[in-house]
Amino acid sequence: MGQKKQKINFRIFKSYEPFKKTMKLIILLTSLFMTCQVFGQNIILPDGEYMDTTSNTDTKCKNYNAYYYQVGGKYPESSSSVLKEVRIFQQKKNKRYFGSGYITFRFTVDCEGKVMKKIQVMQTDEMYKPYHFSRDLVNELFLFFNTMKKWKIAKTKQGDVFNYFAFIAFKINNGKVINIIP
Secondary structure, X not given: OOOOOOOOOHHHHHXXXXXXXXXXXXXXXXXXXXXXXXOOOOEEEOOEEEEOOOOOOOXXXXXXXXXXXXXXXXXXXXXXXXXXXXXXXXXXXXXXXXXXXXXXXXXXXXXXXXXXXOEEEEXXXXXOOEOOOOHHHHHHHHHXXXXXXXXXXXXOOOOOEEEEEEEEEEEEEOOEEEEEEO
């Protein structure tokens, strides 16, 4: 014998229209957020100043406390090439800065050749004494640093990949980058 078909009461979906508008707003804000330039979050701790401090504990990468010079992990482009790139990058920003010394980013490269979070920022004057440059200059150099994506993957003789520590220093003279170390 036949079963009666039940009618679905669509009146319960009257509240769908405000939900639809809310979802459109969330999607719009999310896409806007994804296209914005993000600056590093500066946090000053007793052991130093850090940017982009979201900790990332990557269990798939081994850690032998190796440094870039032990694994041949210097950035594959020459310092003079990187210097040209940072100057072009800064010219596009068209800002004027002051101060002389060094801004150094110390970081970890993971087993996939990617820079891990929790990047230490060290700032010194020309005599290597603690100094603070304009936050805008540090953020600008941090944005440039984030464009550097060619870090070497470190491997043992057996082929195991692992993390290593690296740094890049920007030598500043009267607010302009004049050298890259190493």
